[in-house]
Amino acid sequence: MLKWIPAADGRFSVNGLPWLDENGGRLARFPDRAQESVPGTVWSLSSMTSGGRIRFASDSGSFSIRASHGSEPRMIDMSPLGHSGLDLYAGPPGEMNYWGTSTPQFGGETYEHTYFRGLRSEMREFTLYLPTYNDLDMLEIGLDEEASIAVPAPYALDKPVVFYGSSITQGGCASRPGNGYVPVLSREMNVDVVNLGFNGSGKGEPSVCSLLAEIDAACYVLDFHVNLPTAAELEAVYAPFYRQLRSRRPERPILMISPLYSSSEWYDKQTQAKYGGMRSIIRSVYEEAVAQGDRHVYTVDGCSLIGPGDEGRYVDGLHPNDIGFRQMADRLQPILRQVLQIP
């Protein structure tokens, strides 16, 4: 017999969903009140649980979940495991091992997935990654009736790194939720993260900036750009976004990432102009911030993360596959360690 415990139960640590308590346990990335302030597309996307993690230690010899999704996304570039699966990892920070991924079912009914059962009862530490591109109408964790639940080891920092961006930030198109660049960095650096990547909708609105600034972050990573239709439109919002965030968080590090190299820059002059223009704009905003005395601002050229010759690291010329995300994480990690002063 298993006991079924709701994901929002106080015995679990829920990371990556900063407004969980305010929302009365609803698994979502924004507070309920944001529905009135942010654009509708951003609001819908905020119900997707990318970056959400349930963490705890337990001596349970079994581990199952019950979950249901409001919808079945039909994505051309992500599989159901990729958009809706939940990844279980075991082990303490720095030594986490992938265990398995739930096989999601759709149509609104609750499905059950067993990661393991019948194992010896010994304390193990778990991280369950919530879906990247789907919501969770409900999630319960099933453990042995007599199992104990304990607090997991702490992250290296007491504040999360907050990422804001587009589909790539959200995790498109990793094969499963543990493999986007944000979760890979979280795992390898042992830092908490909040993933505010919004597929196609990372457009730098002041209302979104406000919410970002509510989170007391160890660092803000701004990875938004290409969702704006043109370089001129990015120019109109980028510096204001930075200034708004900076005024609310005067001394927190802000790391600005410019667009990755897209394989269509090879041959498509329009993309060349748009992406190249965006990289210059972000570089200029960074340089101006430094010139005005900001000592907590950093920038990374996206082409240094995935650049010319790296096109095979995409699923489609634009969205990284697991190899691309791995490379992004490898190349961002030393920079983020420096910014966060983690050895």
Next chain:
Amino acid sequence: MLKWIPAADGRFSVNGLPWLDENGGRLARFPDRAQESVPGTVWSLSSMTSGGRIRFASDSGSFSIRASHGSEPRMIDMSPLGHSGLDLYAGPPGEMNYWGTSTPQFGGETYEHTYFRGLRSEMREFTLYLPTYNDLDMLEIGLDEEASIAVPAPYALDKPVVFYGSSITQGGCASRPGNGYVPVLSREMNVDVVNLGFNGSGKGEPSVCSLLAEIDAACYVLDFHVNLPTAAELEAVYAPFYRQLRSRRPERPILMISPLYSSSEWYDKQTQAKYGGMRSIIRSVYEEAVAQGDRHVYTVDGCSLIGPGDEGRYVDGLHPNDIGFRQMADRLQPILRQVLQIP
């Protein structure tokens, strides 16, 4: 205006589909006559075009395709791009660059996808990878009306390497057709390949062995095992399969790959027993072949390709993601180069 040319047109080199001519241009992996000899599941899977490539050089400034699929696979672990997309690479052997993937549409209607247009007219060499987990009812390539079509550079060997196996061989779960371990090896070693991976159905039947043996291969890679329900059932078929192939091809290299490490071997005794048993059986068949004087037989332990600690290289604990396929290819490449005597 584009001119539309059927994929089986004689001006294109079609690789990976050895019975194309016998089939009157039908894009499939087995000859029509195999329908009567091979199991029904294998026959259905043989209509999927995994490993098929259309190759040519052209000075066309545009490149489009028209394609249609008989069905829309609903796979839990592969996206539509993964199961049905067509990847375009450009460049001569050894310097191929990923260009893009078609966005497939389903429902039986023909869809059109443009990889590029309006480029300067100059000779480029192309490789178009056919779908990994879907068939092609039709495929036409659209080039500029006045474009010339020339023969692409030859592969390093005049015979293909033939791979026979399961879903993993077929390419599950690469993000797109260029990223399975078979196409990666083909690209990096500049060798032709035939992919006879059959999802769930690589069970070593004599009728399938017969077809394998029809192909005059540079090397046969036997990567079948886990589709048999038990180690005992693999034992019953493995040595006979090897002997049948060897009697037809007395001096061709045969490379036997045993099962990759599956993440459930961690904790599931049944999987441990099955996979461990299968590795021993394959090792024994290899050793006996050597003892009996076969100087053209080789083996690779699957755990040396993806082993304990590598679980993150799967999409689900069993099927490699792009990182896992990359690792498999990296580790197989020196062995295959030795077997094939390619420097």
